[in-house]
Amino acid sequence: FRDLPLGALSPVLPHSAGFCVVRFTEERPVSYFDFRDEILQELQEERLGEARVARAEQLADKYDWDLHEPGLRLLLEKGQPLAALKLTPEEERTPLFKFTGGQVPLGELLDQFKNRNINAAADSSTLVQLAERFLLQPYIFAAAARHEELIDREALEAVRQQLREEVVLSQLRQRKVVASITIAPEAMRRYYDEQTQRFHRRDQIDVAEVLVETEEEALALRRQIEAGADIAALAQKRSKRRGAQARGGVFPMEKTSDLVPHILAAQPGELVGPVQVHDGFSVFEIIRRLPGERIPFAQVRRQIGDILRRAGERERFQAYIETLRQQYADRIQVDQKQLAAALPDDFLTAF
Template sequence: MASPAWLAIEPLYIRRKKSMRPLYILAITAALAACSQETNAPVARVDEVPISGESLRSFVEKLPAGLRHPEGGDAARRQYVQSLIDRQLILKEAIAHGLDTLQSVKRTVDEAVDARVIALYRARNITAQVQVPEEDVRRVFTEEGYHRERKLNAILVHTRPEIEAAVAALDAGQPFAEVARSHSLDKRSAEQGGELGFIGREAAPSLHIPAEVFNTLPLGEISAPLRAGLSWHIVRFTEDRDTPYERYRPLIEEQLFRERLAQVEAEHFESLRAAASAALDRNGLQLMLSAAQREDGVLLDTCTAPLYTFAEGQATVAAAYKALRRLNAQRSLKDSTRARTALDRLVLRPLLQRRAAREQNLHADPDIQQLAKRAYQDALLNAVRERFAAIEMLSDAEVWEYYDSHPDMFYHEESIEVEELLASSPAEAQRLSDQLAAGASFADLADRSVRAQAVQSQARFHFHPRDEKLYPRLVPAIYAAEPGQLVGPIRVRDGYSIFRVQGRNPGRVEPYEQVQRRARALLRRERENAAFTRFVQDLRQRYQSRVEIDERALKAALPDSLV
């Protein structure tokens, strides 16, 4: 669909509908009902296809601020209704050129509908069966050690012989604090006799302390040597203190829910498999694995041999490979021990759920029907863009000229690389800070950060000076910090931040060699947009006499308060 941000509005023939002169004064309730009907009356028509006031209003309400008309008023109303008119014009053109018969369109719609149907089926038949009673959460809180925090002392060294030497010194009667000062790699804790502060049960794994050690090691006793990544350490606990139940309740609930969901899903899968009499064809599996080892893509794409058989029908090797390829999971076939599990999870399970959803007639659900209509229209719009906005191949000279004449597009602003965790409370922030000071990495603790994308980025971010508008406390603190310095917790928007500056990047125009692909993509998009704009403007001219806009209904649907 053409974006209202860049499509200019051309004048169209507008037919003003005559309003009936009222013959008598309506009752107030009737007036209100008429007002409601007028708000949802068609604001425009393209041939016989109406564009309702409700759909226009919904469209405008969902528009991001950056795509809203800067002036408002009638100009804004015209732009917004024109966007929906353009959509109808493009759909008509798509059908006129037979794009609705393309297999790619059907495939896109089927995939979108299948994904939503399976999600609806899972929500009703699997997820809804999972219960996590309060008493189970409290039991785990107590039995698995979440009810207390333990003051940790540790000695960290490089090798197994070194940790054994530290143990020997302790066995000979040398105080733990002295051994820590003379042996431990972690200078900060070594200066404090190995003391690292209190840690909770959830933090133990990130500090390379097994749950069993955390739960069972008596106060004052020293653990056996433990692996700590590439290093070794020994630990002891010197003090325990209670922790509030509410702090760990959400974490335990989520943990139990995931465990029980996996169990319910496995049981449901087996019941679906039995009901469908689904069986793996070993010959088909061997053929598929052999072709995958040879990287014989042609065979995998075309093989009609059965991989799974059912009481009614079968799933072929080609269909299964297509499903794996869509999920970018073809590599699972390289390992024969993993292949069967992957095929069951990624091919058979969705297939059986899809069949079961069809038996429950979930495709007739109103939300699914609405999704199918939207997916169909979106697929047609994309097909039109691919057909009519296609451009010739760009030369290297054209790409270079674009790069050279748009330096602002490739200017990398000054930035600072940081590792950062965002905690929801001062207590949680202090615990994170203590664990980082004790040697835990930011990446190890990323799943405890409430910052979006923390897990995906492994808690690494970069900030620019302009980001101070979004983070008025955090960005100045980052720019004031020394590289390598652990800072925080500091109060910021949405929580409490702990960070360490990794380095600074000066602002510069990125070299052409590094951004050539991006420059090519930007130039291609610019020319495709220009071609598509010309295409839409041509549609407007050709359909001008077949478009009507009802100005009164338009104003009723989009009052001044909305535009």
């Protein structure tokens, strides 16, 4: 997407629901602060991913992770698209990788291909790369945990059982609920029109501020400003707020988080302070305030679709569970002791 010119049509691209083509019809400036949390999360996930890859490679060397050639030959001899391969139970148990204390069977790799809808045929190099991408980290981290005796066997079995139940529940939800939900464009537009405040950019507020150590200094600076001194010039020379000199003493409101409640209560042109904050005493003035605008529907269309889809999933899943309760009412037994242990006392006494 980053290299696609404005107005140009993209090639056919894979999509979670099939394939798509894309054309950018307009460029709009966006505020960094509107996407700051998403950017931070993406960077954190990227760093974490890099750390996992590096650690997995170290552990692979430590535990002699190695390709098992007979397993690779068996895959290549089949000569079918990966997700369509049919193996006997014995073939599924054939190792593809071996390492100290364990091995990775072919059946595990094929499950990964099917779950990820990987259907293309692959040469030996591609197969090995895909297999290590999907299987190296979980297997080698588990081997390291066993070797270091970090695993509580009973706790591990309890977690495995919980994961099995969650997988079954997730598959049931996908099959009976999620696959049947479609969100009409009219419903998305109606939600957008009704939620007038939800899809609205915050006001853009710029503040000239002087932050100093003591209240006496702040009072003296206020008197200078009231006598005609330029607050931005004073801030550039005197303020201890980080970045004040580079920014000319003027900050967007988001950069002065400890002042936000005071800023929101002030009027443009009003001199405020001294106000005690974390790093000292502040005197500030709002020099510009632009009212926030409604975010265009096209920019939040996908977000609205996700919101409505999740709401629809919850509603339909609850209805489906209620249907099951009625259908199997004669088979359902409630363990009152377990129920009492799981729920708070005030909840039980309310019924």
